[in-house]
Amino acid sequence: MDLEPVWQVFINQLLLCDFISYAYWKKITGIPFLYINSLDGTSHCEIDKEIIKCSALVSKGKRLYSETIFVRKEAGLYVYRHRFYVPQEKMFCCGNLCADCMRLKK
Template sequence: MLERMRDRLIRRLISAETCLKVTSRTYAGVPFLYILPGKSQDEKKISQSIRRTAAHLTRHTELSWECSYVRTSGEELVYRFRFLYPDQKSFCCGNQCSDCVLQRRQTKG
């Protein structure tokens, strides 16, 4: 699911015409976006576009995202970007934990 979300992010960034080319690469388990900006686009505008697009994609989902500018490599801007699953438990492990999902469901309804 996270790969699909990253693909959607890349497609939307390219279609917004702020980015000419966007590629995703992973090094040591950390995902990076390599972005070739469009004409008259700077790091600040690209960062805003990434944040706006990621916020739109994760609206009405449990996912969150994390983005930080890393460096410029030639003409490309490099960002560390990843979508994140929620930190709370989403399944029952059977150990009768105090924050068990089954107890949460019973108290809701």
């Protein structure tokens, strides 16, 4: 699954929020980081709630999950390690009679 369009929609949803002046993401050594610049007086909790809300909007109707970890805050700039991922599930039977075998699913 290509996650580039998911990231674009996610960033656009974040930018619709009143207290976020700009947001962008970039990968550093393969790890996606989310940068959010907020207006003065915005609490860390408000930004966390907005990230969760926008992640849920983007993930709706898709087999997609998100994980967000706060990294640092620096003069109104919040940095998060944020990633979207598709859950890993077995796609074939390996013949070892596993408890989560694909053959046993309905």
